[in-house]
Amino acid sequence: MKNRKRKILALTGLCAAAVLALAAGMRMSGSGGPEQKGKEAAEDSGNVSEETAEITEEQKAQIEEQTGVTVREDGAVEVNIGEIMEEEASVPVSREEAGEIITKEAGEGYSIENITLTERQGNYYWAAQASKGNEDRLIWIDAETGGIFANQKE
8 A cells, every 4th residue: 555655646647747847848938038048047046136027818717627737827837646646546547557548549659748637628648658769659548448549640
């Protein structure tokens, strides 16, 4: 039981890191030019200026559509791990089971780079990126049945 809790916490931490990486990527891919990149570099070095990078409403909505994720007024992203774990516990196919199905579906030599639970039109799916060398696959499985929803090369 302890090992299962540790695995869940570790995987949840990875999810949170992925969310933060997505948010950071969106901030950096925004409309900012060299001036904007300078602000981000200052923030990364610990010298935070009073100006913060702005994200578009579309980017904010995309980030916030994830369970347990909120973008504050200042652009900082907050992640509620408890909400994420609660949502993951609500589906019949666990993260661990989904990982096994996705690994088998991807094929020999592929490793899962990230896996997230996502809701689309009232249905839950485990979405994963699996990689082998320079080849990536995007694989989605139904979180209710474990059936393959999509398996495509990127």
